[in-house]
Amino acid sequence: MSKVVFFIVSLVALGNVFFSQATFSSNLMVDMAKIVMNNYCSPEKLVGMKEAIEAASSNTEILNIPDEESLARVLSAGVQGTVSDLRLEVTYEPDYVPAVPQTMPPLPPEQLVAVLQTSIKLDILEGNIGYLRIDHILGEEVADKIGALLLDLVWNKILPTSALIFDMRYTGSGDVSGIPYLVSYFTQAEPQIHIDSVYDRPSNTTAKLMSLSTLLGERYGTTKPLIILTSKNTKGIAEDVAYCLKNLKRATIVGEKTAGGSVKIDKIKVGDTDFYVTVPTAKSINPITGSTWEVVGVIPDVEVNAEDALATAIKIVQLRAQVPAIIEGAAVLIADNYAFEDIGTTVAIKLKALLASGAFNMVVSKTDLEMKMSAILEYISGGKSIKASSTPPALPPMNYSPEMYIDLIKVSFQTNIYENNIGFLRFDMFGDFEEVKPIAQIIVEHVWSKVVDTDAMILDLRNNIGGPTTAIAGFCSYFFDSDKEIVLDKLYDRTTGATTELVTLPELTGTRYGSKKSLIILTSRATAGAGEEFVYIMKKLGRAMIVGETTSGSSHPAKSFQIGESGVFLSIPTVHSDTAAGPAWEGAGIAPHIPVPAAGALDTALGILNKHIAGQK
Template sequence: MAQALVLLASFLIFSNVAHCDFSPRVIVDLAKILMDNYCSPEKLAGMEEAIDTGSSNTDILSISDPATLASVLTDGVKKTIFDSRVKVTYEPGYVPPAPPAMPDFPPEQLAEMIKGTVKVEVLDGNIGYLKIQHIVGEEIAQKVGPILLEYIWDKVLPTSAMILDFRSAVTGELSGIPYIVSYFTDSEPRIHIDSVYHRTSDVTTELWSMPTLLGKRYGTSKPLIVLTSKNTLGIAEDVVYCLKNLKRATIVGENTAGGSIKINKIKVGDTDFYVTVPVAKSINPITGKSWEINGVAPNVEVAAEDALDTAIAIIKLRAEIPGLVQAAAALVADNYAFPSIGDDVVEKLGAVVASGEYNQISTKKELEAKLSADLLKLSGDKCLKATSNIPARPPMNLTPEMFIELIKVSFHTDVFENNIGYLRFDMFGDFEHVAKIIAEHVWDKVVDTDMLIIDLRNNVGGSTSSIAGFCSYFFDDDKQIVLDHVYNRPSNTTSDLLTLTQLTGRRYGSKKSVIILTSGATAGAAEEFVFIMKRLGRAMIIGETTHGGCHPPETFRVGESDIYLSIPISHSDIAQGPSWEGAGIAPYIPVPADAALDTAKAILNKHFSGQK
């Protein structure tokens, strides 16, 4: 009631401009039309009481120009019910158009008419293309069925993919919705396509897919793309929305107009005012919503003029996807560090493709995301994924002085109270050829401390080539120690990672205390170092469980495409138990990463005090 009163009041308020001879009956009749015909009566609750209130109003409408009054009334309705489709016009002499009758033309002339409204073409790559401006109803389609088949449908039926161009489709018949949708579904089971509520009859009509059709169906397996523009209107929008939510088509282009399933133009009383009212509304059985007013959002949004080229690119990509996924699976089978898991991934990935989950992919980015998600789900390994092929940076032409400065800023050292050493670096590299510089400018600053804190909380990994050498500094030189066994999948070999007998600079040795700080960001090569030091009892670990990454993965190109996979090809293979890959390394003393350093210093200071 309150909303309807606001509606009526807005009409009366907007009309207080300058006196003339329009009767308040215009407003009352307009409100009555809305109450009896508007497709969403819940927005007009209490309209009857509002009409009674308006009927007793004796004020004279005060806008002298009828076109201006029509515009003011239109604004009043739109601001009240928030529906841009409702419009009041002033049209003396308006004659409602009669519904078109199906002319009794000879077949040849009918064929020419159909050719004028539907453009049919087979594009390169065996892609069918239909540009449709008007969606014919079932009755007309049945009458011209043989001509439709001969001149249009039979030409595109054998194609490998279809593009329906609705960018200029602005008219259509309600009965054409199930007719056209059914050609892209199976005969059984029947599908509830749409429900249409008719306000004037207060009846809801359900639209279902048709079990029998003239000619053969295009089916459900071949790609279907529908092109849209901001001009796509009415019945065409309903077809687009149905196909989109049935997940039968990918919509490419612009958001559609947001029209109506049915609009009537109704005379206001005995005046020359008319009100355009949506008298029916679509309620999709899948979403429970309608495309009306807001339109249909495309799956892939591009300018209307670019929609066809985009659609062709999508179809070409989809044709390549099964082969690309198969090639990706082969790379996993041949190179993934854990062979049994790799074989399982390959088998299950094939089943995912066969299920149709890749059929709606429209871009390379979507394919990479889907492939990464499936590889993670099937393997449990976050390191096995699609990736960008980032070329290696060319080596910098550094002077010796510049190189020394780079080493200095890459490592951070300090000596705390009680001669506690501190060493932080955030990435492992191939340090062998710069070992002398590191020893002189980094290691010599902490090697003579009594205790050492190694801060790897921000270390994201890197090359494992220096792991054996770095570990060796924390063991004595009297014997070689097996640090780890590393299995390599491409070569199907296992190699021993041993301490080195010869080192640049002095060892820290096996007697002095070492604490390693970790966080959830500690990954890759840093985890291998932490794993070795913890397993051999050489260091106390304080902080958070590490990332659970992998040995440095390698990048593989998938077929001849520009899609790449990041595949871990090696893993730790210690027989005593599970390694760190995927699970991370739990600290001895779990604390938040930002508290790890203070915790370590407190422990070492307490240890120092106990030795006194």
């Protein structure tokens, strides 16, 4: 209430302070305020208006304004600021003639054809893409009168197209009854859908707009791509149509944010003066969002300049035409190459089912497709190992100088010696064996030599994200003796059908830690890939105690496969650990011997080792 009172009182004060040449009765403000209060579409914003009018009515101040146009501007600024709605406007128009609602004149057929051909632009673009531009949304009554001609001249030419670009960049007018009529051509006949609700303030009624069960001509359907082009000039009924189809997930909006107009604007005369108040007298309330496009506009799914919207829309349609082949190709690659055949088959079946259900119908770019594919594959596979990308993953080449290697190693490894000669070693990624081998001596000198002579060791893999598994055998070998070969794991490669044994190495750079000294490995939910393979081996062979959290349950390093000639690549795990004795770690993770939060794992490990060493003394 205080805001509205402030508005009316401040207008009176503003007039007294700044103007002294002409006078206008304060009743003008009262009459204007009554029009707003009785007709504005959002009465909840007008709390306190009645009391404000009564206060203004008893005010004997006279507005001293030099001319009518100045007064209109002052009143507009006041009412717009009070209600926070720029659609409200006060004007002074002595020559204003109210617009007469347009009706369809009884034109002969040839003239009617000419009118339609100039007001509706139709084209069939390359790739069987339909293009339709309509600058005024017809009401249902008018559409019924000229329906036969619309079918022959426009709609029947659009129906056979594979996709439709509906250009509303220039659509600034229309009839409310045209909303369900137009939207229904892109929905199913049954069941009927609640499209929109329109509240009319003067009558205090709400019309529930439903999709139509029967239409003149055939429907465009629910699966063919529909792109709506918008601009800052897209206004009113066109905004409603775009907003409805967007939230029904039936259309993709490309272009600029729309004007933020209204479904209905009325210009109402103030008393017997030549002042008028333009008021939005009705408002749209979308049943899906519970909100509206009015004032704020419709935000595009793909925001580009209006002049670039058509070219962008064509690219989107062309991409969507490729999507079925991309998804089908991905399903085949997964079924043929995923490390676990049964999971690969199931994922492929589910992926194709999602394609058929329309899960990929609304993609707007290759990046969007890749992100959607990756998210869906993660969900249906139960893991994060299968991913889509535009480029095959590649490790950076390691062609550093010896000095650079030393600096890199110092950053990559952390060591410490705790009380009771307990060693600590942390590293967060495994390297490729062929790349690590030339610098093995540097690692031994600058890292391994610091912890190898300890009486017990803590290996911190809580932040180890994996990497190549080619160095696993070598690293494991440091914690076993050289007198016999030990089979660490058996790896099955789906692409070749071969099973290979991972065994300890007879020769190593530097001194072994051996099999007798205590070893604890710290894990977390972030421990993944090669880190998990190392933990799995050391736990399975009883060589280490695991303290921390269950690991992530990812996979052996994935291989990259291009999907046809699409430029989209899939990372697919093709290798899994031996499952003859039961499930391995892929997909499930490795449970620790002693489960504790990752943050407290080091303290727990130190406590265990200190107690153990003290017991030996």
